[in-house]
Amino acid sequence: MTPLGPKPDRTTPPVPATFLPGRGGRSGESTPVRSADPARAERPAGLDPELGPGPGPAAVPAPSPEPSPEPERPERAERSDVVQAALRLPEAPLPPAEIERLLRGEHHDPHALLGAHPTSEGIAIRVLRPFAERVVVETEHGPVELTHLQGGLFTGLLPGRTVPAYRLLVTYPGGGPLVQHDGYRTRPTLGDLDLHLISEGRHEQLWQALGSHVREVDGVAGTAFAVWAPNAVGVRLIGDFNHWDGTGHPMRSLGSSGIWELFVPGLGEGARYKYEIHTRQGWVLGKADPLARAAQCPPDTASVVTVSRHVWQDAEWLARRAHTVHHRTPMSVYELHLASWRPELTNYREIAGELPGYLTDLGFTHVEFMPVMEHPFGGSWGYQVSGFYAPTARLGTPDDFKYLIDTLHRHGIGVIVDWVPAHFPKDDFALARFDGEPLYEPADPLRAEHPDWGTLEFDYGRTEVRNFLVANAVYWCEEFHIDGLRVDAVASMLYLDYSREGGGWSPNRYGGRENLDAASFLQEMNATVYRRCPGVVTIAEESTAWDGVTRPTDSGGLGFGLKWNMGWMHDSLVYMSKEPVHRKYHHNEMTFSMVYAYSENYILPISHDEVVHGKQALVAKMPGDWWQQRANHRAYLGFMWAHPGKQLLFMGQEFAQGAEWDHEHGPQWWVLDEGWPAAEEHRGVRRLVRELNHVYRDAPALWEQDTTPDGFRWLDGGAADDNLLSFVRYAADGTPLVAISNFSPVVRHCHRTGLPALRSADQLWREVLNTDAQEYGGSGIANSEPIKAEATPWNGQPRSAELILPPLATLWLRPA
Numbered sequence: 001m002t003p004l005g006p007k008p009d010r011t012t013p014p015v016p017a018t019f020l021p022g023r024g025g026r027s028g029e030s031t032p033v034r035s036a037d038p039a040r041a042e043r044p045a046g047l048d049p050e051l052g053p054g055p056g057p058a059a060v061p062a063p064s065p066e067p068s069p070e071p072e073r074p075e076r077a078e079r080s081d082v083v084q085a086a087l088r089l090p091e092a093p094l095p096p097a098e099i100e101r102l103l104r105g106e107h108h109d110p111h112a113l114l115g116a117h118p119t120s121e122g123i124a125i126r127v128l129r130p131f132a133e134r135v136v137v138e139t140e141h142g143p144v145e146l147t148h149l150q151g152g153l154f155t156g157l158l159p160g161r162t163v164p165a166y167r168l169l170v171t172y173p174g175g176g177p178l179v180q181h182d183g184y185r186t187r188p189t190l191g192d193l194d195l196h197l198i199s200e201g202r203h204e205q206l207w208q209a210l211g212s213h214v215r216e217v218d219g220v221a222g223t224a225f226a227v228w229a230p231n232a233v234g235v236r237l238i239g240d241f242n243h244w245d246g247t248g249h250p251m252r253s254l255g256s257s258g259i260w261e262l263f264v265p266g267l268g269e270g271a272r273y274k275y276e277i278h279t280r281q282g283w284v285l286g287k288a289d290p291l292a293r294a295a296q297c298p299p300d301t302a303s304v305v306t307v308s309r310h311v312w313q314d315a316e317w318l319a320r321r322a323h324t325v326h327h328r329t330p331m332s333v334y335e336l337h338l339a340s341w342r343p344e345l346t347n348y349r350e351i352a353g354e355l356p357g358y359l360t361d362l363g364f365t366h367v368e369f370m371p372v373m374e375h376p377f378g379g380s381w382g383y384q385v386s387g388f389y390a391p392t393a394r395l396g397t398p399d400d401f402k403y404l405i406d407t408l409h410r411h412g413i414g415v416i417v418d419w420v421p422a423h424f425p426k427d428d429f430a431l432a433r434f435d436g437e438p439l440y441e442p443a444d445p446l447r448a449e450h451p452d453w454g455t456l457e458f459d460y461g462r463t464e465v466r467n468f469l470v471a472n473a474v475y476w477c478e479e480f481h482i483d484g485l486r487v488d489a490v491a492s493m494l495y496l497d498y499s500r501e502g503g504g505w506s507p508n509r510y511g512g513r514e515n516l517d518a519a520s521f522l523q524e525m526n527a528t529v530y531r532r533c534p535g536v537v538t539i540a541e542e543s544t545a546w547d548g549v550t551r552p553t554d555s556g557g558l559g560f561g562l563k564w565n566m567g568w569m570h571d572s573l574v575y576m577s578k579e580p581v582h583r584k585y586h587h588n589e590m591t592f593s594m595v596y597a598y599s600e601n602y603i604l605p606i607s608h609d610e611v612v613h614g615k616q617a618l619v620a621k622m623p624g625d626w627w628q629q630r631a632n633h634r635a636y637l638g639f640m641w642a643h644p645g646k647q648l649l650f651m652g653q654e655f656a657q658g659a660e661w662d663h664e665h666g667p668q669w670w671v672l673d674e675g676w677p678a679a680e681e682h683r684g685v686r687r688l689v690r691e692l693n694h695v696y697r698d699a700p701a702l703w704e705q706d707t708t709p710d711g712f713r714w715l716d717g718g719a720a721d722d723n724l725l726s727f728v729r730y731a732a733d734g735t736p737l738v739a740i741s742n743f744s745p746v747v748r749h750c751h752r753t754g755l756p757a758l759r760s761a762d763q764l765w766r767e768v769l770n771t772d773a774q775e776y777g778g779s780g781i782a783n784s785e786p787i788k789a790e791a792t793p794w795n796g797q798p799r800s801a802e803l804i805l806p807p808l809a810t811l812w813l814r815p816a
Helices: 080-085 096-104 192-200 315-321 348-352 355-362 398-410 463-479 490-494 516-532 566-577 580-586 588-595 626-642 679-697
Strands: 115-119 122-128 134-139 142-145 147-150 153-158 166-171 177-180 211-217 220-228 234-239 259-265 272-278 283-287 332-336 366-369 387-391 414-419 455-457 484-487 537-540 562-564 602-606 646-650 712-716 724-730 736-742 748-755 764-770 799-805 809-815
Touching: 096 147, 096 153, 122 134, 122 166, 134 153, 142 153, 192 463, 220 272, 234 259, 315 398, 332 355, 332 679, 348 355, 348 398, 355 398, 355 679, 366 484, 387 398, 387 463, 398 414, 414 463, 463 484, 463 516, 490 516, 516 537, 566 580, 566 588, 566 602, 566 626, 580 588, 626 646, 626 679, 626 724, 626 736, 626 809, 679 764, 712 748, 724 748, 736 748, 736 799, 799 809
Parallel strands: 332 366, 332 646, 366 414, 414 484, 484 537, 537 562, 562 602, 602 646
Antiparallel strands: 115 122, 122 153, 134 142, 134 166, 147 153, 166 177, 211 220, 220 259, 234 272, 272 283, 712 724, 724 736, 736 809, 748 799, 764 809
């Protein structure tokens, strides 16, 4: 952790540090400048006399031409005459110790000192304006000047017993007086209900209470800030509006809640900021806002005040989604990395012009984005999150991201987002030791450190941390209309000994290895999301045999809607990687998944993890020459789409790119170009994926009974010597679809296959999919249509037919 710097020696007079503006608040780029009296010191280079360093308007204007409710810039009143005529008030003294705490940034309640307060001698007004030359208070009775005490603290006593309405006229060197409102006369912007819900860990819309919010308080426009830092001895607000010097913006602590709060009049959308955390250890830390809803584009790290103006147009989609039962509807998911899907598309809105049409053409029902939350290191692909409430600024604004989702919904595409509550990076500007001590992470180092990724795990047993994460899940679903959350690395959350050697972990209270707090958190998250967001689905990436991952929480399960079937993925890829002559020894790798197929609700993933880090692209995993590799690839996809469970395919695999995924360059789109020698072969694979999806969506047998044994029956699961697999899928009304996969490079002539009896008298079937079709790049071997089922029992079925099985191919048959 890199602190901004140590506090000054407590034996010296209080001399607050003033930080010159750095690059948007990047850690370590602010230079401390000291003077004996900041209010009388020479103004730091770059200080804007128009704005001043005190509470006032943002130095960065709102990016939108339609601000609402955007604060006005302070008037440079033609008020010089008023200031010159002001009478100087007597001082409103304070105990020296209180002044010292205030100027050091250690005071827990600066509002008790600053602002206007009735006293026995009148109304004490105190204003903290570092570098100001004069501060005049203007009331209905006229202007009066405050007296400078020290360190930019101006005071005065107004006659009377009632606090009048007033505003400030602040003069900085080289400029005229600025009209400003006093943010220290306002009431807290968080109410008792907010504080109660936060303390109980049940504020399900936490982002509406904490973070930064442009609003009006007592008729004055500005921005309210609130942050949870219970171990801090003081918190100040720093940003481009005060040149990263928090002296004039100390925040107040709201009782025992651990929350620090401040309303800054005149500050609006676009302002960049951080919190200056003063720790018990004597360090000063610059931290980004954990609940910031926008952030600077990395490598800059400041949080950004934002206002959403997006008007959603997906009401019809949401209404339809609310009545969707995902287990009984088609779900074919296209996984992608937004920044590299089409590298030439540089923002969310440009992607919105291309992606919906591509997905619609290929027939996918959903798209899954790898994490979109802000992250400092692009090479983490988004899985090391620093801004849990902010879409990454690499591709635009939060409203731009909403526009992308809205556009996808209007094209009938559901949106799933990868969500990472398992861990967070150690970057010094983010969550790690946020207030100088373990806060979001466990205090026990054996539980805090994630050995695989060099990150920190969350403390799921802490009420406020659970609230932060549960509310975050709700946030993406409610504010961004996300249709599903795929929860990353669930196994690493559930086991205390995950990737830890003996002695490197501490057991739970019963002496076991299960992380009971994490399991309880996941139950709470799932129950809350399903209650608040009708039609949303949660998906677990969980690779162990933990019982009840997709069982409802009221039955003791974790409550996920779906679980990635990592076992099927691993086993089937092992089988497919073998030469056909050796596959008979691995036949069980393809059939074992049906032993446990109905223990959970599964999705079959061929994800980004399977095509990186030396694992090869999907087509490159296949044995044989280029023709055989593509044939294996096509046959495997046909088997996958027919197998019980939903399916997910990572970008680039839909056209059989030969190289692993590279997050800097994205898919190899050029292999589809006219000039590429194998372009037509790659296009053929993409045509197959298009046909798989369209036939799949039109065949209820493939999705209506995914989670019940009634929807599946083996025809022949034991033909290991022939590398054959055949089975029937059934719709809820009994309509069958037969799938036959020949994973041998030889043609099987006159292969008799059992077929279910049909209601129709003619007992006719037809091929609805053949992965060996010439249009997909195959040899074109097919069965003549229609296929007449004979009254010859076979494979446990009352009828059968003799079929031609193409080499390295999958066939789908449906009633004609």
